[in-house]
Amino acid sequence: MLISFTGFRRLLYPSGLGLLMGACSTVPSPEPAPPPVELPGAFLAATGQQVFAADAWWQDFQDPELNNFVSVALDDNPGLAQAIAQARIAEAQSRGDRADLFPQISAGLNSSRQRRPGAEGGGQSISNSHNASLEISWEVDLWGRLSSLSAAGQADFLAASEQLRGMHQSLTADVVSLYLGVVQARAQVELSEDTVEALGAFAHQVENRANAGIVSPTDVTLAYANLGSARAGLEQRRENLARVTRQLETLMGKYPAGQLITTRELPAVPPLPSAGVPAELLARRPDVRSAEWALRAADYRLSAAERSFLPSISLTGSAGSTGSELADLFSSGSFIWTIAGNIVQPVFQGGRLRAQADIAEGQRDEAFYHFVDVALTALSEVETALEVDNLLARRVAESGEAADYAEEAVRVSFNRYMQGIEPFLNVLESHQRALDSRSAYITAQYDRLENRIALHLALGGGFEAVSALDPSLTGTSAL
Numbered sequence: 001m002l003i004s005f006t007g008f009r010r011l012l013y014p015s016g017l018g019l020l021m022g023a024c025s026t027v028p029s030p031e032p033a034p035p036p037v038e039l040p041g042a043f044l045a046a047t048g049q050q051v052f053a054a055d056a057w058w059q060d061f062q063d064p065e066l067n068n069f070v071s072v073a074l075d076d077n078p079g080l081a082q083a084i085a086q087a088r089i090a091e092a093q094s095r096g097d098r099a100d101l102f103p104q105i106s107a108g109l110n111s112s113r114q115r116r117p118g119a120e121g122g123g124q125s126i127s128n129s130h131n132a133s134l135e136i137s138w139e140v141d142l143w144g145r146l147s148s149l150s151a152a153g154q155a156d157f158l159a160a161s162e163q164l165r166g167m168h169q170s171l172t173a174d175v176v177s178l179y180l181g182v183v184q185a186r187a188q189v190e191l192s193e194d195t196v197e198a199l200g201a202f203a204h205q206v207e208n209r210a211n212a213g214i215v216s217p218t219d220v221t222l223a224y225a226n227l228g229s230a231r232a233g234l235e236q237r238r239e240n241l242a243r244v245t246r247q248l249e250t251l252m253g254k255y256p257a258g259q260l261i262t263t264r265e266l267p268a269v270p271p272l273p274s275a276g277v278p279a280e281l282l283a284r285r286p287d288v289r290s291a292e293w294a295l296r297a298a299d300y301r302l303s304a305a306e307r308s309f310l311p312s313i314s315l316t317g318s319a320g321s322t323g324s325e326l327a328d329l330f331s332s333g334s335f336i337w338t339i340a341g342n343i344v345q346p347v348f349q350g351g352r353l354r355a356q357a358d359i360a361e362g363q364r365d366e367a368f369y370h371f372v373d374v375a376l377t378a379l380s381e382v383e384t385a386l387e388v389d390n391l392l393a394r395r396v397a398e399s400g401e402a403a404d405y406a407e408e409a410v411r412v413s414f415n416r417y418m419q420g421i422e423p424f425l426n427v428l429e430s431h432q433r434a435l436d437s438r439s440a441y442i443t444a445q446y447d448r449l450e451n452r453i454a455l456h457l458a459l460g461g462g463f464e465a466v467s468a469l470d471p472s473l474t475g476t477s478a479l
Helices: 005-012 017-023 057-061 064-076 078-101 145-211 217-251 278-284 286-307 352-418 424-458
Strands: 104-116 125-140 312-323 335-344
Touching: 057 064, 057 145, 064 078, 064 145, 078 145, 145 217, 145 286, 145 424, 217 424, 278 286, 278 352, 286 352, 352 424
Parallel strands: none
Antiparallel strands: 104 125, 125 312, 312 335
16 A cells, blocks of 8 residues: 555654644654555565575685675775764754753953042052852743754754764775675686687687698688787776776775786675565665655754744853952842743744745655665665576576687687688687677676675665664664
């Protein structure tokens, strides 16, 4: 069942002057955002052969060098350090918002010395004056406006904390992806090197046969043209290897020297992780959790904007003492104090308060639809990755078989050409098909590993299900 936005508003956002008057300083906590669509009990593309998904899922590739690269990136990546700083800023801002709930107290001490000339030529007089003061001001949060703003600041911090957790997971996935990309690029380079070597030997054989008058000189020209194309392809693959290697070094916070050493073969695909159920996915995905906290923050700000129409009550007080000597400041006769209360009811502000409330409502609506979009995207990513995994498994098998047949065709066509019963163009075509088929097989292997990375990222990293509103990861108490 698709929950309409109108129904969502009735569920999540009760408002009205009567409610605000009755609530006083109590800030109603919004209900958790409902799922945007009716969720099935399990992912439709999931299979029965799945294993528990560990938090450190990249260790399933059993590559110590990869594990080290991930650790280095998490320590040294400047983008992650920037996200940590942003989360600290959000935490400090939330503390600043909360400060408005408490009285503001300031103390002062003033001393002065004054000289005055005497009357009619008399002697001058010198006087001392000392003042000590203590001032207190406090806006009483009778309607909960300040509490709502404070809660919004805490929700902003929790949203930023989830963004940080999401970036942590994305960085890990990017490192693993680029690492495997380097391995794949190196495998493509080695394939091209083997092809160039084979085509070079073949071109020399054709040249020798042409010198002996066995084959046409055209065959020699075509053989060396094919060799030149293979060499150009080799340089292109080397270029790609250099580019991907430097991208990985940059991601790790290292100088892009292009000198990383990785394993030479793509790892085996680990068992398919368990996807769990869609409801748990929405409860653990950092981007979904961040969007929900942002929705809460927007709702709290809307609540504060609606309460700004109500009277504000503030209390001020001061106490002090005056004396000509410092010792006199704290004597009973020099002590003075004042206390005052102030009530202000907005009457006419040219529509400013209504405009601010309308802006807050629009921002809340925007945050809600952003939450819906993020949640649907999360569900789609998991379903897609699960289904594509099956398709990629078949693609790897088919492309591997095709590569074997293509390489066998090279051997057969070459032998038949040497016997004079196969056209030379068939030999060239078989070489090119063998290169393309083996390259496609390597790419298919990498694509399946890449999809497995995407699946882990879509699942929210590991499989430790957490409540969508549990702030334990941030070290901040609940709103």
